Amino acid sequence: MTLPPPHSRGWVLPSIIVVLTLIAGGLGGVWAALIVLALGFAGVTVFHLVHLYRLQRWAKSSLDHYEPLPEGIGGWGDVLAALSRREKKRVAFQTTQKQMIEQFRRMAEALPDGVIVLDERRHIEWANLRAQQWLAINLEKDRGQPLGNLVRIPEFLRFLADELNETLSVDEVAQRTLVIPSVFDTGKSIALQQVPFGRGGRLLLARDVTQYEAAARLRRDFIASVSHELKTPLTVIVGFLEMLQEAPTEMPEETREHYFDLMRTQANSMQRLVDDLLTLSALESGARAKEEEWFALTPLLQLLQQQTQALSQDKHIVTLTVPEEETQIYGVRDELASAFNNLLTNAVRYTPEGGKIELSWTINEEGRGIFAVRDTGIGIAAEHLPRLTERFYRVDRGRSRASGGTGLGLAIVKHVLLRHQGELNIDSRIGKGSIFSAILPAVRVKKA
């Protein structure tokens, strides 16, 4: 308890009244004294009431900002001045605190991750905008709502039901990560982690892992595809081997030869697949077997034309058009040769007998070199075009395998061109044929 300051002016008025009363008593007798006393009290009461009224009006004002206190006389002046100082301090303190909270809030909003604060019964206390978006919650409406009522994914409910230990290590938190699809934005994957926070509450951290998930899925799919692609020929080989082993003598020479042929075909396709896989992995690893160099293009194209003609066994007409002026290309010759060759093999494979395959080399006005393969083949429907360079993507599984494709050819082409800062353009119409163009940047092309 604090005592009133010794020099408080609260005593002044009563003292004056007492003095005045005594003087009046001395001068005019008892009645005069009583009248002065009564008037004095009335005056004091009015004085206090006025101050009280002002203070009351002030007390009702807003807490958010500093509202100057009413001025007072005498003892009231002291009290009001002291109150005024306290009020100023309080408002200043409140302002800094508000700024700090605002700062924290802005920090949480600036995070690239989602943050949600839950109380001990998993009710939403606060969430930053990102978390609100990803989990489709609206803080204004949903504060105090159990989070599980809105994000009802069964795995998530089990995740929330987990009891959290105060001494959870970072690894343990990471181990319990849950990945769910974003509630509203389909196609987005959100990884969630939770840590104890506050009194029995928890802090939920959400991260966008869409790309990571997509990459992981791609890897899984790739391994599954490779296994599948290798298994098919292997099954055939194993089947024939068993047949040959079980009936070695009675089998006519002819049948046996036929079996061996079939086995060899399958073994060859396995080998091609493994070769392509190795090529692709070499391309991806970025390691270059050979250095880049300037080399003459026309001899290479002529070689490719001959190879294509041989591959088609003269069932197609293969033509080559090159500008008169010789072109030099800067790049890895073997890689580009294999990429071009893949395009030509495809053209032979998917063009019916008697069709035409036209190879051409042109340099456009920007100086970029375009190697184009135009065929009169079966063509590709538009819906397949964007996915054509994906590994093992096939328009028609049966036909592709029957014609000896590995499903990796165009993936290799794309990679080779990427390494040369080039690109692959595909233009195709069902039944009309296709044009595959490998485009090389101007810096890699020069007229010799």
Add this chain to the structure above:
Amino acid sequence: MTTHMSKQFDIEMETIRSDVLAMGGLVEAQLARGVLAMSEDENPELLETIKATEKEINQMQIDIDQQCAQIIARRQPAAVDLRVVLTVSKVVNDLERAGDEAKKIARKAAQLQGNERLTKMQYYDTIHAGELAQMILHRALNAFARLDIDEAIAIYDADDEIDMAFDLVTRQLVGFMMEDPRTISTALEVLFVAKSIERIGDHAKNIAEAVVQVVMGKDVRHTSLEEIKANIAERE
């Protein structure tokens, strides 16, 4: 929600709502699997999961009904609380049936896989209707969680959209069947799927009605949308 003298009662009321919504989550997941089964390649694991979830849904229905009975017996709830408890029973019923339909969708869709008669392109609209049903069920459950009457009413319109999608699919299928009678048996299967989707839309609408009932204290089944809207306007 209003607070009660007894904190325990508050917790019980909240638990019951959370349980209903958790059950809703299971049904939503079930429906998502059904739609996935239509649009993706065969997946034998999916059918196993669906069976397990079906059991879980049934068990939850029984549990929640029991909780409702207990609350009525022990707490004698009044006003809003009584309405919540009563509608919870109804919502749970609708959810269980929607779950059943979702299971049927997944089963039929799995049978449709690898079918040569109708390609995926041809029942693309059915898949779309399935996605609509997913969305409307999600919104209905959100409306129930938030006791959001505006959202509940918006669901009426969304359900009309599903009904329209169903009509469209029916007409399309009739077209396929007339063109090539060999598609009839497959088209009928697809029709069953579409019908299940349409029913899920209806169940979602029932849930929305339950929300209106809780909030307004008025039974709005078999009432036209205009009347409900007029009622709300009156209240405000």
